[in-house]
Amino acid sequence: MEKSSFVLKGNVCYNTSPTEVRTVAGGYAVCVDGTSAGVFEELPERFSGLPVVDCVDQLVIPGMSDIHVHAPQYAFRGLGMDLELLEWLNTHTFPEESHYADLDYAGRAYDIFADDLRRSPTTRAVVFGTLHVGATELLMDKLEDTGLVTYVGKVNMDRNSPDTLVETTVGSAEATRRWLAGVDGRYERTMPILTPRFTPSCTDELMAELGKIREEFGLPVQSHLSENLSECDWVAGLCPWSSCYGDAYDHFGLLGEPSGSKAVMAHCVYSGEEEVGLLARTGTYVAHCPQSNAQLASGIAPIRRYLDLGMNVGLGTDVAGGANLSMFRCMADAVTVSKLRWRLVDQGLAPLTTQETLWLATMGGGSFFGKVGSLAEGYEFDALVLDDSGIRTPRDLGVWERVERYVYLAEEGGRLARKYVSGHEVSLA
Missing domain, CATH: 2.30.40.10 (Urease, subunit C, domain 1)
Incomplete structure (x- = not known):
């Protein structure tokens, strides 16, 4: 260009x-x-x-970078905000994402998402698609046409998912390779990113395959980490061998890498000492999603602590856990929830300033894309x-x-x- x-x-x-x-x-x-x-x-x-x-x-x-947003969830934004995470996923998210097997539906939905993202303050984004190869390629086509710069991921899910939204382990890895082959060299501004949905929906066997794919292609990774207490307990039961939730990714080479291959983990509300150290050592990005964390009753991430440690942190609207694409709303919410955490949880961690949230929305998340x-x-x-x-x-x-x-x-x-x-x-x- x-x-x-x-x-x-x-x-x-x-x-x-x-x-x-x-x-x-x-x-x-x-x-x-x-x-x-x-x-x-x-x-x-x-x-x-x-x-x-x-x-x-x-x-x-x-410009502002939204480093965690779910394109297929945009269709039901503003619904189910009175539910907690796992109930919300089963009630709204999974049924909606099942519709994207229908390319006509996916096209209509992604037209709306891409058009609204183009008109929003977001200049760059890290985006979840669904597990459907055709729909994910369609999403990438539409985002390429916006003029924005994006990473887009075909989601991987081979367990603990509804029958209409689950893959076999082998099928998920094969579909990921097919998708990567299909988009190779196709876009100027739209790039692929590996996307295991989260540990509860991906077996160890699938994670191992994704680790191999990452090593082969040198791709970045996006997923969720330590968002909700029930989710954290679930992961501890599913991966008893892991030392912490983050280890369930790192064990398979799916966090940030010294070689420069990046990873972004959304939420990190309940990351303990070992996990925080792991994220810091690997340079993994934390996508802070304040509106989603509040509306799905997950909690308040200790972003002040992460900033004090010099960790990579940016902001995510996390639509549809967050109700809209406004990065300005995301900034304001980040200040607000940090005040609540300071007042109600830990007065040793000062609230965020608006200057800091501008940095998170611009340089913090932008650095995932390079010198941005x-x-x-x-x-x-x-x-x-x-x-x-x-x-x-x-x-x-x-x-x-x-x-x-x-x-x-x-x-x-x-x-x-x-x-x-x-x-x-x-x-x-």
């Missing part, structure tokens, strides 16, 4: 560390060949020949232009105050005006 070069003029804000942001009122964010050349108070002469997009008084922030998530020099140029003129106030606000306010009031007069991925503008029409 041809690389783009241009300048965005607006009120720029991005993180320089997890706790600090840089703001430049009326600044210039420069994109050269799809990569950021930096943010400047005055446009340097060497960039004077580039076209300037005047965003007037709008906000310019980095900042407008600083050398990062891929992913950017959002936000119009906050409809959020009315009599006060004169600084750039950071306007960004902070947008996090909470995005749906109350906010508007996504422009969106860029690797320097290419994504159509919001």
Whole structure:
């Protein structure tokens, strides 16, 4: 794809560390060949020949990465939010995902998901499909057309699943290889990721096969980890040989690897000392899903602890455990639940700040994709232009105050005006 070069003029804000942001009122964010050349108070002469997009008084922030979302669940978002995880899976999730054996249904559902994701603040995403090869390829086709950058996984399930949504061990591994062959070299922005649903739905034999496939193809991995107390007890019974839930993945080579092959585990609400150490040593990403964890009564992940340890952490909307695709809502929820955890569970772990949640939504999750998530020099140029003129106030606000306010009031007069991925503008029409 041809690389783009241009300048965005607006009120720029991005993180320089997890706790600090840089703001430049009326600044210039420069994109050269799809990569950021930096943010400047005055446009340097060497960039004077580039076209300037005047965003007037709008906000310019980095693009956001949703590192845990279930595409097939988007069809029933907002339903079953009064249930706990395992009951919710059996009542809503598994019956819905069974429908994706029908490619006509899958096409209609994924049209909606892909279109809404394109219009959302998300510029990159790590996405669960279903176990169906045809539907997963269809999802990848539709996401490729959005202009976003995504990882998409064909789910693996060979036990503890309904008859309409289960594979044989051999069949699951063979289907995964068939899927990988079918999408090899097919896309520019859409990449495969190995996706064992979670340990309760994957036998040791299947996990071992997926470990072999990962070693062969050098693929990243996504799954769930220590989300719910009942789930954790279930895994302890299913894998009595494991030292912790995380070991049930690591034993088969399905966490992060020193070679650079990445893994992201969603939730990590109940990770103990050994598991946390394992995640830290392997560089495994934690996808923090605050809305889902609250609505499915799972708990509150100790994200402050993970950040203090220097672990890789990003945010996930976890649709449909989370009810919508808004990364701004995800940021606000992350602050809120951290306050509740601090007040009710552990006052030794300070609540998250909004600056930190901006970092989680941009650089924290973005780094799963490489040098992504900042407008600083050398990062891929992913950017959002936000119009906050409809959020009315009599006060004169600084750039950071306007960004902070947008996090909470995005749906109350906010508007996504422009969106860029690797320097290419994504159509919001």
